[in-house]
Amino acid sequence: xxxxxxxxxxxxxxxxxxxxxxxxxxxxxxxxxxxxxxxxxxxxxxxxxxxxxxxxxxxxxxxxxxxxxxxxxxxxxxxxxxxxxxxxxxxxxxxxxxxxxxxxxxxxxxxxxxxxxxxxxxxxxxxxxxxxxxxxxxxxxxxxxxxxxxxxxxxxxxxxxxxxxxxxxxxxxxxxxxxxxxxxxxxxxxxxxxxxxxxxxxxxxxxxxxxxxxxxxxxxxxxxxxxxxxxxxxxxxxxxxxxxxxxxxxxxxxxxxxxxxxxxxxxxxxxxxxxxxxxxxxxxxxxxxxxxxxxxxxxxxxxxxxxxxxxxxxxxxxxxxxxxxxxxxxxxxxxxxxxxxxxxxxxxxxxxxxxxxxxxxxxxxxxxxxx
Amino acid sequence: xxxxxxxxxxxxxxxxxxxxxxxxxxxxxxxxxxxxxxxxxxxxxxxxxxxxxxxxxxxxxxxxxxxxxxxxxxxxxxxxxxxxxxxxxxxxxxxxxxxxxxxxxxxxxxxxxxxxxxxxxxxxxxxxxxxxxxxxxxxxxxxxxxxxxxxxxxxxxxxxxxxxxxxxxxxxxxxxxxxxxxxxxxxxxxxxxxxxxxxxxxxxxxxxxxxxxxxxxxxxxxxxxxxxxxxxxxxxxxxxxxxxxxxxxxxxxx
Numbered sequence: 183x184x185x186x187x188x189x190x191x192x193x194x195x196x197x198x199x200x201x202x203x204x205x206x207x208x209x210x211x212x213x214x215x216x217x218x219x220x221x222x223x224x225x226x227x228x229x230x231x232x233x234x235x236x237x238x239x240x241x242x243x244x245x246x247x248x249x250x251x252x253x254x255x256x257x258x259x260x261x262x263x264x265x266x267x268x269x270x271x272x273x274x275x276x277x278x279x280x281x282x283x284x285x286x287x288x289x290x291x292x293x294x295x296x297x298x299x300x301x302x303x304x305x306x307x308x309x310x311x312x313x314x315x316x317x318x319x320x321x322x323x324x325x326x327x328x329x330x331x332x333x334x335x336x337x338x339x340x341x342x343x344x345x346x347x348x349x350x351x352x353x354x355x356x357x358x359x360x361x362x363x364x365x366x367x368x369x370x371x372x373x374x375x376x377x378x379x380x381x382x383x384x385x386x387x388x389x390x391x392x393x394x395x396x397x398x399x400x401x402x403x404x405x406x407x408x409x410x411x412x413x414x415x416x417x418x419x420x421x422x423x424x425x426x427x428x429x430x431x432x433x434x435x436x437x438x439x440x441x442x443x444x445x446x447x448x449x450x451x452x453x454x455x456x457x458x459x460x461x462x463x464x465x466x467x468x469x470x471x472x473x474x475x476x477x478x479x480x481x482x483x484x485x486x487x488x489x490x491x492x493x494x495x496x497x498x499x500x501x502x503x504x505x506x507x508x509x510x511x512x513x514x515x516x517x518x519x520x521x522x523x524x525x526x527x528x529x530x531x532x533x534x535x536x537x538x539x540x541x542x543x544x545x546x547x548x549x550x551x552x553x
Numbered sequence: 554x555x556x557x558x559x560x561x562x563x564x565x566x567x568x569x570x571x572x573x574x575x576x577x578x579x580x581x582x583x584x585x586x587x588x589x590x591x592x593x594x595x596x597x598x599x600x601x602x603x604x605x606x607x608x609x610x611x612x613x614x615x616x617x618x619x620x621x622x623x624x625x626x627x628x629x630x631x632x633x634x635x636x637x638x639x640x641x642x643x644x645x646x647x648x649x650x651x652x653x654x655x656x657x658x659x660x661x662x663x664x665x666x667x668x669x670x671x672x673x674x675x676x677x678x679x680x681x682x683x684x685x686x687x688x689x690x691x692x693x694x695x696x697x698x699x700x701x702x703x704x705x706x707x708x709x710x711x712x713x714x715x716x717x718x719x720x721x722x723x724x725x726x727x728x729x730x731x732x733x734x735x736x737x738x739x740x741x742x743x744x745x746x747x748x749x750x751x752x753x754x755x756x757x758x759x760x761x762x763x764x765x766x767x768x769x770x771x772x773x774x775x776x777x778x779x780x781x782x783x784x785x786x787x788x789x790x791x792x793x794x795x796x797x798x799x800x801x802x803x804x805x806x807x
Contacts, residue, residue: 450615451652455666455718456641465665469656547656 240264251514268517269524272508276524279344279504285336288327289347295320295327296350304539306546317358324351340418344499346528348418352490352500356425357483363426364433369463371438382434389431394492397424402496421493429486436478440471473547480540484533501525563591565624566722566753567612572621574607574777581607582618583777589722589770594754596764596785599774600800605757608774609724612755613644626721642670645715649727651707653699659686659710660695663717671718678717685713689743705736709743716747723747725756759804765789773797 243263331337370382401424663682689709771788
């Protein structure tokens with residue numbers, strides 16, 4: 183015992199290396215071992231090789247205006263730059279497609295409404311009944327603007343709806359209906375009633391087991407064959423329903439994961455207080471289950487958003503469809519890279535927003551949880 | 554010993570007659586007969602796995618019995634959902650693991666059932682909730698989340714949550730077993746107060762001091778049976794059965 187308390191002389195030590203400030207940060211994060219130093223240098227080399235050519239292509243050597251594709255190509259140097267003139271010429275078509283040209287302020291307004299609704303959903307103060315009403319009003323306005331036929335707006339057939347508004351409608355309406363349907367399927371799969379459980383399991387497994395493309399094909403090609411002659415369902419509606427049915431099966435499984443993570447004690451406590459099944463589900467189970475599965479839920483939403491591009495297969499012109507149509511113009515041939523860069527940027531900005539939004543939700547829901 | 558007066562004047566609140574329950578082949582409850590009168594305090598003890606929790610959970614049908622009769626506050630428990638929900642409104646339950654709702658504040662935990670089940674207006678439910686928080690001595694925690702409270706505080710919130718429904722009967726399923734020793738007393742104090750106010754209580758607990766103070770009737774269970782019952786004086790001084798004696802010697806040894 184004695185030698186533990188014995189006083190030892192304290193050796194003089196050099197201070198530890200700096201860990202803050204720019205130099206400190208670099209040392210800790212990039213050059214803290216031989217291996218990491220090599221990795222850092224390799225990464226720098228890679229960036230030095232790739233970034234300048236991209237900048238040269240996109241900005242320095244780019245052609246910003248030209249009457250047609252030939253002129254654009256002629257104006258480029260040997261290296262070749264981006265022909266943004268193509269985008270300038272075709273952007274309106276890419277965004278709004280075959281919607282009557284003079285009426286294209288309507289789909290533009292639709293996009294603005296969607297973006298406004300999405301931004302409004304970020305404001306916690308609006309959450310609740312007001313936000314639901316806001317969305318319903320917004321969707322009604324979208325319907326009026328796209329269809330027309332009232333308030334002096336000319337009627338526009340759904341076959342002419344195209345571009346970004348179509349993509350947004352598919353995604354938003356799809357998620358809005360698939361989400362509650364998915365919740366019901368997930369609850370059904372965990373139901374005590376054998377028939378309800380069997381139907382839910384059967385539905386989920388069937389839909390998850392087939393590719394979306396076949397569902398879309400069935401909806402657009404096979405379904406009309408079974409319907410009595412003279413009885414038709416709008417092609418757009420059929421595709422939208424196919425989407426909802428498909429997305430719901432995926433969402434159901436994500437939500438089921440959350441339901442299974444709820445401790446039995448929560449359910450017993452709700453039962454013991456006399457809450458009925460639906461009260462218990464709505465007030466106790468779902469709020470906790472959904473908060474737990476935000477990351478995979480948003481993952482599924484993003485997937486659904488991008489899956490909308492598959493409607494091209496049944497002849498609907500969503501954002502990707504209008505781009506392909508624009509590329510087919512004989513005057514402007516071969517500008518694939520420019521076109522797809524722009525479309526990718528549009529898709530990316532929506533998906534990135536969703537991902538940020540989900541992070542905000544996670545923070546919001548974890549408030550007060552940590553001890 | 555005023556609180557240990559025989560309460561046989563009261564009307565029966567819980568009647569269990571020849572109740573049996575099996576989990577698969579395992580006979581969890583064997584021929585349980587128990588009557589609890591209004592205002593009576595029953596403490597149930599016994600070794601782990603003896604069926605105490607199962608029995609108490611049958612009273613509000615968190616567990617289903619397969620044979621026999623259970624009548625709670627005049628309503629017989631059958632598979633009829635209406636009867637079950639009616640019974641649960643009159644029977645409060647406190648769990649070993651508290652089971653507070655972590656996504657709701659303390660106040661919201663307390664007002665949830667009064668608002669949704671009793672259909673009280675929100676401000677009235679708030680008022681009742683705050684008065685019960687006062688009684689369990691944590692009025693200042695109303696706006697915190699359960700995860701921010703200590704175990705003892707959480708259990709007191711759980712008791713208050715049950716009381717907000719103004720139940721006729723309170724069931725306690727090992728309410729102090731998950732608590733650190735220094736927090737047990739604050740929860741027991743609340744329970745003693747409740748007993749002194751005349752609440753009908755059935756408590757599964759190993760706290761023999763508490764049992765001596767408040768119990769009118771002690772029930773000892775082993776292997777799914779009620780082995781012995783009696784007044785606490787009888788029960789602790791001269792237990793009749795060998796199994797009770799063994800259990801008491803083990804639990805009171807230290």
